[in-house]
Every structure is written in structure tokens, then in C-alpha cells.
Amino acid sequence: MKGERGVPVRLRFTKRGRVRFISHRDVARAFERAFRIARAPLAFTEGFNPHPRISFGLALPTGTESDAEYLDVELTEETDLDRFAADVTEALPEGMGVTGVEFLAARAASLQQGVTSISYHVEAFFSDDGAWSPSDVEAWVQDVLAADALVVSLRRKGREVTDDLRPAISALEVEGPEAGSPPANPPSHDATAIDTRATCVNVKLELSTQPRNVRPEEVLALVGPGCLSARKVLRIEQWIERDGSRLTPLEADTRPRAGIGAR
């Protein structure tokens, strides 16, 4: 991309509550508007159709919540980052807010390339069709972690392909089961598999994003078709694993703020 070379910064932001139902594209547009409302000094590309230099990390599926979304944006000048974060948060819809911001080091890897794994908390519930009892959960976790391979078939570009999920699962833990707090209403797309005696569990997982971004729902599906359904999926953190250390995107590839304001 030609154009002004700006000052790149990396933001962490949340997507919680009702706003989780907007798409990744909608999030991008919400940020573009929020930057303009906040009068952020954005750097633009040159050409017939100039646009701000904003790049997002791995798309968050519509309906999934997150405490750890990231984007990189180029500014035209070094800015008071805390104030910048506050102004942008003010202009974002309810449920979205900037929770961290740092200057990005020169030649930093993009979020898409850099992030290697993502941690999730999933609120899931068991159907009560008798095929699985909640007390089997612990055994299932042990089985998954002990397995050499967990081959699933999936459709990619209209073709049936197989994939091994095991290498993608770097952590799996289940808390519960605990009776009670069944969903007020089961999801419409899965209405037959659920009844009101469903039991909730909290699943904590970390899944790798490379070579492909494995979704928590795929791991839940290993229990059996329709047995364990996610009610709420929350991204907890994204990780960049490099040279044996595990860093968040705000820790990796950023540079200290010292010296700003002394210009």
C-alpha cells in the first residue's frame, strides 16, 4: 500500500452483550465511524479511493463474544494513547470498548500471521436424550487429551475433507456439570435435541489458529451430534507463541510509550 507512512498502533477491544450479533464486517465499519467521531488522526492510503489503514485479526464469528479482539491502525502522528482509547470507546456501540493500546514496533507481523492460538470460555449445555450423562464429561476430557488423533470430516469449498483436530487442542478443561440455569429458550436451530432439564457446563479451551482457525463448536461436536451445545462462546485471549514464549498481541511486537509527549 502506497501512501503516507504513519505511526502504527495496536488496539485490544471487547465485543460483549447484544452487539455480539453484528458481523465482523459490521465491526470494521463501526470502528471506521468511531475513529471519525473521535477525530482520530488516521493515515489514509493514496489513490482514487483513499481509505484508512486498519487491519483486523482473525474474524470473530457473529454471535461470539470476546474480551480480546485486536486491530492495527496507522495514525498520522504520535498521540496520547490513553486519551485516544477513551475517545474511541466513547464513540463505539455499547458492549464494544478499547481495553488496551500500544505503539506497534516497526516490521511487526500482522495479527493474522502472528496469532497462533486463542483461549475460549464456553457455556454449554447437555441435551437430555440419554446418550450422554453429565458425569461422563470428565472421562471425555481425558479421552480427548489422550487421543493421538481426532479425525473429523468437514466441507471445504463444497468438498468433503478430513482434518485432525487433536493437534489444534492445546488445552481443554470442563467445570461442572452443575444442574440448573437451563436456557430460557433453546436455540431455534437445534430445538429438538434439547429439553428444559438440560445441564450446563463451563468448557475452557485453547485452540490453535494455524494452519486453520479451529472453532470451539467443532470440539464440542466431538462429544456426539447434538449432545453438547454452546450457549455462549467468549474469546478470553489471543496468543502469539514465538521462540518458546507465549505473549499477548499487546506484549508482542509493541514498543514502549516512553518519550511521547516530549516531542
Next chain:
Amino acid sequence: MTTSLWPEIEPLLPGVEKPGRYIGMERGMQRPRHEPGLVRWLLVYPDSYEVGLPNQGLQILYEILNERDDALAERAYAPWGDMEAALRGRGLPLFSLENHVAASEFDVIAFNLAAELTYTNVVNCIDLAGVPVRAADRTADQPLVFAGGHCAFNPEPMADFVDAFAMGDGEELAGEITDVVRRWTAAGRRHREEVLHELATVPGVYVPSMYDVSYDGPFQRLTPRYADVPAVVDKRTVADLAAWPYPKQQLVPLVEVVHDRLNVEIFRGCTRGCRFCQAGMITRPVRERPYEQVRSMVQGGLARSGYDDVSLTSLSSADFSGIDGLVADLVNEQAGCGNVALSLPSLRVDAFTVGIAADIQKVRRTGLTFAPEAGTWRMRQVINKLITEEDLYAAADAAYSAGWRRVKLYFLTGLPTEMDVDTLGIAELARNVVEIGQKHTRKAACTASVGGFVPKPHTPFQWFGQNGIDELHRKIFLIKDALKGTRAEVRWHDPPATYAEGIASRGDRRVGAVIERVWRQGGVFQEWSEHFALGPWLDAMAAEGLDPEWYVTRHREHDEPLPWDHISAGLHRDFLWMDWQAALAEHGLPDCRWTPCYDCGVCTDYALEHVVASAVPPAGGSQGTGQDLARGGDVPVAILPTRKRAVAR
């Protein structure tokens, strides 16, 4: 008191397409508290969220009602099929987006009728609200169903379903309706008849149940049931747009919608006098917004919304007094705060307007659309769209030379007196436009978009028999064949849908039963080609013993009662008939903004005047402003030199 349905709705959302349509949360959204004593309005646009959200009329009323101490307003849109099925599957009703309150908890459910093919969606929304679809079956504790908007100017096809129609501008009327409903509610909401009778006495409100219907042969006649109910309901008009700088906080949706930009209405009404155009006839006179107010609405709106795209809306934006200066000011003021695109919809066809368009679209260029509407000068005199070929070709030349590669042309076919030479004239214009473009770029192309003409109430063409489906198909294929192998692409509107629109557009009260039948057959979202089928419409007409040809393709007689005779947009019937005769005689009529009044009836009857800052027509001069109408050509066209301006950053 009021219950939020959100806990029931939330679990449905992972299973539906674009769930963001059902969460509200737009920037500018209000969260009114349902205090006792407030008149609660639910404003509904009866099409999908993406189509309905940008509607400015609805947003204006939303703000005006929420500013009042005695009212609140929330919004709803027609849920898409998957969401409707999910709601019905769980026994859940239509709900508002602000507080997710059931539609039946509101005092007033008000629909915007912007297109006839949304009528079945209106019925569906009433049903989904849990309210009886027929007004006669409703009880005092159920909401009052209102409708307004352009299509309300022939209310009869929807008269069975709607308790009261609001005619014309709603800014003042919404408050007056609120007063009546508030008093009725405070007095204990005893009989529905009471409030309907009182509403019928509010100027601009038409209450169908306050009239007895009789038939004189096939013709409907309405007689007021009470002495204080008017025989003719006049539309309402706000005299001064400056008093109503709304919307002040245009809603900024989170999901992508049509017209996803800041819209600032620069004037209302149009007196170009295009005879096919219902909007131009029923919104007279012209009322311009003051220049400074437009500027501050644009500045404030951009800063508040975060949009980088603003449209100066009206029925013919290049006619705004001093439009070139306004555009230059706005473009200059935006320099330094990002790249803001400005657009003018409904461009007049001449090189002057292309000059403006080139000037404002230096930064980000959108499509350029012209609407010559008809293929020959004779045909354009009939419809009073007085664009000469020189104007069009100069506009095309200016456009391609300014860098546009594709120009879009809008045409109507099936117009009164149209002969094949006129239809083929469409192809010839398109071919010539491409040829002009190819002098500038080999890649020059154009799109000719052809719609079948539907005669509309309160226009001079209200007496004309619409072309049938086969005839429209034949004409479209004439054009298509003539443009085969050229770089002019033809797009057309489906003639069967045009036919159904014809049934609803000039229908009488008997058509209500037809609309109900189509809805019961599952015929919703009829504006969407993938959902439209003519079969259910024809079956319903047959089942009701109605002849569709009588409604659609029949020419009306001078003395024949029309189903909308009891509604007045201020236009004298004699004027409309005279203009119809002038059309048949191929006589154009100049714009009365800048030429002497020909007394259409609106200003004289309603004691109104044009509010226009400039007493002279804009430069460029097309469309009946200063040309030699007898010859229709040789007008010197001033091509505005395109000024160089640094890219705003």
C-alpha cells in the same frame, strides 16, 4: 408494566440470518421509558430492516414524538422469513427494537406506506403483533393502526386493515393525533368508535370506518356517517421546512443498510411537473431549507454520525437555489476531516449538473444516473420531462470526459401514446450515449434501466390504462433486441410485478380482500423478486369476483368517480384533467417556481407559497426552464469547467 421480550428473543438470534437486524443499538437510538399516561407509538416500516431503517419520514416522526412530554416512539421492521418463523414457532409477537416490547403494548402502531407491494407485509405485521388484521374486529384495548406516506393518497385498498390514515406531512399531525389518543386513554378508552370519530375530525386524518360505502354500478361512493366528518380529507403541509430541522440525530445502523449515509433533506416538493410522478404532484409546493441550516445539518450530522458520505436529498437536488455554491462550500469545509463523499440523488439531465457531480466526486466516485424517462422528444413532451437530446448528450459527454466509464439511464415504458418508435428511441439514446463515451474511453458503457409504467392516483395519468404484461414484455424485448451486441446493457423490472402494483395502486376498497388473500397464501415481501408471484394475486382477484383488467389496463372516463376522490393533495381535478389533455396534445408545461402560476390548486387552496431562495431558474436550463419548447433543441449548454482541488485529507 411493560415487559422486555429480549430473554425470549436472544436465544432465537444464533439461528437466523443477519441477527444484528433485531438488536436495535443504532447510534441515535432512544430508549424511552414507558411511564404511565404516555401515548406509545410503534413506528413500523413494512419491509426488511435494511430497506426500512434509512426511511427519513419514520426517523423524523420518531424524534418529534420522543421530544414530546406526552408520547414515546419505538420502531419495528418486518422480520425476515426465518425470524418470523422462529417468532411464530415460539408464540412470540412482533416487537420493538428499543425496549423489545410486544407490538400490542403500544397505543398506536403506525405504518409507512412507501410502496404498494409492501401492503401484504403490513397485514402480516398486524397479525404478528397479535392484533386482528381487520380494523372492524378490534377492541378498545387493542392498538390503533395508522398509516401514512405517499401510498396513503389512495387509502382504499388498505382501508379494511387501517384504522386511520394520516395524509401528507406528518410533523404537525403526529402531535395532533397524540393529543386525541391521550385524551381518549385518560378518559378510560371506552369505545373505539369514540376515538375514531374524533380522529376523523382532525384535519389530514382519514378514518375509513367513518364512511358508508355504496356502489354505483362498479364505482365506489363514500358518504360520511357524521356531519363533522369531512367529505374530502385534505393533506397536511408544513409551510416552512426551516422550522423542522429533523432528523437531528439520524440513526446510524450497525448492520449495512441501503442508503447507508447521512441524508439531509434540502427541499421538499417539486414542481417540475413530470406527469407520471406521484411524489412531485402530492408534495407541492416547493419548500427549500435555508442554506445555512443545510450547512449546519451536514456539519453536525457528519461529526455526530461518523459517516463519510452525505446525500443532499430532494426530488431534484440540482434545482436547489445556489446548489453549486452550496456544494463548493461543503466540499471545502470537509477538507481536513477525512474524505467525505457528497452525492446528489435525482440529478437533472444536463451538463451543468454533471459539472457539479464531477466537482464533488473528486475524492470518491459513485455511479452517475440520469433519468430521461422516455426515448423521444415527443414522448418526453407527453410526460412533461422536457429534456432535449442535446441536454442528454452534453451530459453524457461531460460525464465520460470527467472520467466516468459507465452511465446509468432510467426509462419508463408503457407510457400514454407510446409507439414503437418511442420505445426504440430508448435504445437509440442508449446507443448514442455509449458512442459519445467511446470518444473518451474504449471502455465506455451504459446501463439502460427500464421500468413498466404504473399510473398513480393524483397525477394527470390517473385516467390512463396501464399496459398489460404481454405488451410490456414486447416493448422490453424490442429494446433488448435493438441493443444486442452493444455496450449498452438493459435491465428491466418484472412486468408481472408491475401488474400487481397496478392492482394495488388504483384499487378501491374491494381490493382489500384480495390483499388479505394474497397474504394468507404466504405472499409477503412482494417487493423482492424472489418472493413475488402473480398467481396468488390473480387467484385472489378471481375469488373476489374482480376483473384485474378493469382495475389495471382500462382507461378511465372524465366523469367516472375515482376511488381516491375523497382524498385531496390540493390538486384540482380540473387541473389534472387539463394537464392530461395537454399531455395527449404533446404540450409541455413549465416549472411554476420560476414562471407564472397556472393554478394547480395547491398554493391557492392551502394559502401556501413556494419557499425558494432564488427567483431565477438554475444555470443549465434543461427541463422546461427557458428552452424553446416548440422545437425542443439547440439550447446552448454551459459545461461547468471542473475546478482542480487537492484531495481532501
